Amino acid sequence: MADLRPAILGGTPLATSPIRLVRPVLPEFATLAPEVEQTLISGMVTKGQHLAAFEQAVADHLGVAHAIAVSSCTTGLALTYRALGLNGPVIVPSFTFMATVSALIWAGATPRFVDIDPATTNIDVKAVxxxxxxxxxxxxxxxxFGNPAAIAELEALANEAGIPLIFDAAHGFGAQYNGQPVGGFGTAECFSLSPTKLLIAGEGGIVATNNDELAHKIRTGREYGNDGKYGSDWAGLNARMAEYNAILGRHSLDQLEQAARQRSQYAALYWAALFATPGIGFQAVRPSDRCAYKDYSITIDETYFGLSRDMLRQALAAEGIETRAYYDPPVHRHAAYAQFAPVEGSLPKTNWLVKASLSLPMHSEMEFDTIETVCNAIKLICAYGEEIAASQ
Structure with a gap:
């Protein structure tokens, strides 16, 4: 690479065609067509046999008593929070997607933001x-990013306090905790099925729980709270999943294990290519766990790498490589949640991570050459860091 220059300094971009951050891997239409046709012929486009089959297949995969399909992970979280009667302070990280917290507000609860462990990127048990x-x-x-939280420690804290433990498992399909799929832990776990995930239904979510009473409330809650007699047991939502989404989700479930295994392989390739590059850190995953790698996220230490995370992003974009900076700004700095923000400086690890974290391209089907191109670009940019910094 000695004769190369980064594209941001006038060199030729390493990517011959754009390398996207995400690209969904979907079942072939031919495998979906008979069930889609049957749905159209029957006229049962919601609340039909395919939804029931999908829910059962997910419950079997996760090893839980109940897997309730909903219109999104956000509505699943909101229904779960509301069904549990949460209307006061709830401990939650700020390094997360905004829906984790917006659903709390919609349910009538208030967030109490705590710091994270920057190594795992998950909530810090000591802070909890x-x-x-x-x-x-x-x-x-x-x-x-699909990295299982410290489940046993959090369950112990919740049990000691006598309060529910809910997992936002939006990134969780494909992840394993001590060899078991995440989904059956805590009071409930809420998954996303949007196109950036390993298991895709187009749009949709799953609430997984072993709590019979909670499952009943969520099932009625996704139907406005309908008691079956055109009345309402409680104030719910329209959070139903359409049959088409359930069909896509069930066939995507067949591809889940392969997707998770492949992403683990790609993550290992990224690590092997980048671990010796100064200033790059990697998400810590317990040896007994499996990260789903919904995203492959590294950290950039400007002091050793020579460039800030944002300058690296800019240089990679010039190479034709798409990246993303999750979750900058963190939720406690969003205007909608400013009234709940803790004292300035009280979340130092969160504040550091949002400026250091960078998600690299990760798909369930990638060419090894693509990963090599991304890694070569990062190393080339690092080598020219001083010159790039001076040019800004």
């Missing part, structure tokens, strides 16, 4: 313990 006071009503944790 420190934030637990008698008025706290629940703990919400996230399996960030």
């Amino acid at each position: 313990r420190a934030a637990l006071t008698p008025e706290v009503q629940a703990i919400v944790a996230v399996h960030n």
Whole structure:
């Protein structure tokens, strides 16, 4: 690479065609067509046999009593929070997608933001313990980028406090905790099925739980709270999943294990190519766990890498490589949640990570050459870091 120059300095981009951050892998239409045709002929486009089959298949995969399909992970979270009667402080990380917190507000609860472990990117158990006071009503944790949270430790804290533990498992399909699929832990786990995930239904979500009472409330809640007699047991939503989404989701489930295994292989290739590059850090995954790698995220230490995360992003964009900076700004800095923000400086690890984290291209089907191109671009940019920094 000695005769090359980064594209941001006038060199030829390494990517001959744009390398996208995500690209959904979907079943062939021919495999879906008979069920889609049957749905059209029957006229049963919602609340039909395919939804029931999809829910059962997911429940079997996760090893849970109930897998309730909903219109999105966000509505699943909102229904779960509301069904549990949360209307006061709830411990939650700020390094997460905004829906984790917006659903709390819609349900009538209030977020109590705590810091994260920058190595795992998940909620810090010590921070949770420190934030637990008698008025706290629940703990919400996230399996960030598909990396299982510290489940046993969080369950112990929740059990000791006598409060629910909910996992935002939006990134969770394909992840394993101690060899078991995430989904059956805590009080409930809420998954996303949007096109950036490993299991795709187009749009949609799953609420997984072993709590019979909670499952009943969510099933009625996705139907406005309908008691079956055109009345309402409680104030729910229209959060139904259409038959078409259920068909796509069930066939996508067949591809899930292969997708998870392939992403683990791609993650290993990224690590092998980049671990010796100064200033690059990697998400820590427990040896007994499997990260789903919904995203492959590294951290950039400007002091050693020579460039900030944002300058690296700009240089990679010039090479034709798309990246993303999750979650900058963190939720506690969003205008909608400013009233709940903790004292400035009280989330130092979160504030550091949002400026250091960078997600690289990760798909369920990638060419090894694509990963090599991304890694070569990062190393080339690092080698020219001083010159790039001076040009800005």
